[in-house]
Amino acid sequence: MIENSKCECGHNNPVGTILCESCGKPLDEETKGKETIVQEMRYEGKARRSQTFQSSPFDMVWNFFSSVKVAIILIIITLIAAGIGTIFPQEKFVPSSDPAAYYEKQYGLWGKWFHIFGFSDMYNSWWFFTMVSLIGISLVVCSLDRVIPLYKALKNQQVRKSVDFLKRQRITAETALTAEEADEKLAKLEQALQSKRYQVKREGNALLAEKGRISRWGPYINHIGLIIFLFGVLLRYVPGWYLDETMWVREGEVKKVPELPYYVKNEGFDITFYDQKNVPKSKQDAGPIAQKYETRAVLYEKEWDTGKLKPVAKGSILVNHPLAYKDLRLVQADFRIGLLDALDLKLVDKESGKALGKFTVDLYDLKPNQVFRVKDKEVVLLDYYPDFALENNRPITKSPDPNKPAFVFEVREKGQAKGERSWVISGQNLDELTKENRYAIDLAGMKMVDSTGLMVRVDKSLNVILFGGVICMIGLVMGFYWHHRRVWALVDDGRLYIGAHTNKNWYSLERELKLTGEFDTLQVKRN
Structure with a gap:
């Protein structure tokens, strides 16, 4: 494991951390040169395991499956294979006791290779089972690699952030205040944000208002649903869990x-x-x-x-x-x-x-x-x-x-x-x-x-598949219809600094804040 990264504020951050866990300042030179830190806010700048451990064989496997690109490639390969499997009928629908001879006779050389490579009985083939399993593994690893640091970051959110952190948010505001105005202004901001159903925390001259955190878990609830769904599909390969056969029975037989x-x-x-x-x-x-x-x-x-x-x-x-x-x-x-x-x-x-x-x-x-x-x-x-x-x-x-x-x-x-x-x-x-x-x-x-x-x-796995589908839909609703919004305010050296962040729908957040009447000086960075 590589040594930890120490921030200017004195906090010791795990290797791979992009934003300081305490004050929010950028830690690497590339991020320091950016005007905004919107992209790094996806996981609160926390270090993911794939960015921390690199050396052991397990780390290599973990890092491979933690890549979203790998998951997308696996899904595309599976979809292409499934598409090829629909070109000719599957074996169960072929009117012959010798499928190999039937495919070659009916479809020529293409039919012969179609049968040789297992596309004629695709859903029972070992390679299709393997592809579905790899997609499931990728979903599990991708989710754990991201949800654990996100959980830790959201659980331990700091009310007081650095001025640099607030000024690098996409929605910012800055104004001069006297010492007498500072406390009154923060009180008005607190009241205005509470009227918009924000949960507000205040520590002295710092304030954090938050709502809609549930939306951050939507994608991972969706992943859980997909994992359960794929698990139900894999259960169909277990003897006795799934059967779809045709039988002919004569009268009296x-x-x-x-x-x-x-x-x-x-x-x-x-x-x-x-x-x-x-x-x-x-x-x-x-x-x-x-x-x-x-x-x-x-x-x-x-x-x-x-x-x-x-x-x-x-x-x-x-x-x-x-x-x-x-x-x-x-x-x-x-x-x-x-x-x-x-x-x-x-x-x-x-x-x-x-x-x-x-x-x-x-x-x-x-x-x-x-x-x-x-x-x-x-x-x-x-x-x-x-x-x-x-x-x-x-x-x-x-x-x-x-x-x-x-x-x-x-x-x-x-x-x-x-x-x-x-x-x-x-x-x-x-x-x-x-x-x-x-x-x-x-x-x-x-x-x-x-x-x-x-x-x-016989389909004992159907309830598992349906349950996974319901969980997946719940995650989609959570992710689409709720927005995680946060507003930080800090009085420092006679100035009031405000930074706001949301995981989606920036225009709506800007409009919501301006409607309170306390955020007239908001500036939005369009990049």
Whole structure:
């Protein structure tokens, strides 16, 4: 730590102090050459920690984050990154199980790099978390570096300041007085300032009037609100604090809620469409328009000891009317009508042309090597492709949804180790691949079902974020609508010296003082 700076008045000031803590005189040569000390009054000329300690590694880190420029740069970088993340859709909105391939196919080289650098899942990326954390650290350090010396300076304000301090204020006045006039003039000034709701302190021939100190804390209350807000955002990265997922539940299906120990059952889905007569002609080509759709749902929780599902909530889920339980919200978001749920297939003897029997394939509940029995025959499922496609002449599935189901079956006699294989795509037997087979598998019927799209939302951090927002607004109001105003008066060597300072709205302060009738000789330095 560097040695302290001693003022002409005898007060020993910490290194980095710009204005003497006792009399207010400038301590460094650059400030001494200035006509006014308005800029130095921001923190009362007090030494900040970043100006005092310089040597240790902790000091270097502290000084780095105490810079407002660093905070602004961090915010700008984060805003630019967030802007880039909006160029293409985020992964959660991409209709593909392979985001990397989707971005490259849809958006070319830009899409490929968009995914590689993590912009496709930006809000869950480590670097976005790091940037938000660094902004929070910068806010904390910047605030502590300034609020502590400001608190000390305002708490220990001196009534008696030097003549040099008063004459360097932006609003000043100076007049000659006799010894008899001095006390009377100070008394009138005290009364006039009190009429303007100033709190006045007087020590002999010196006077200090002050009001609106609360405004000085506005920016720091605002910082506290922003810190709480960012803390709430960071809480969303903690498992269990935030969840925003989408799930599809078919009618009659019981499905686990993603990442939570709950299950939801779709007991029924109802939809009402607008009468086409009441739909504008410009929108009739788009097909039926949903007027109302709702899901009758039951929410279950698995008992840890028995493993059984226990109903904990039940109700109808409509748009803007979610099913709520504790921190969980199930929100109606979408629907799909007439989805394939199951296929009825029949086994046909090609020699006789007769159907030997039927079997039902549940498209959402198929197991490897599942066996279907048709009289004395066994139909074994070897492969299943829910959304069939060919890629490099090899069968693949584009998604887990049964949009174009394809199967590879093996038909064999009961007890037979190996039988004949059949390809069935969308319920149609491929004759060109199975022309030598004795048996064919053909479509006998379809079972359709409606599906509801629910958004699963958990946000325990929302109250923290809202609380931070409220604190931030309080700080903004404090800073914008109150002004910290001070007036010093000193009688010295037969002259009255007056200096006035405010953190904003100088014209208003000048007008207020002149309206009292006791400050006619005020001079305002416009620089």
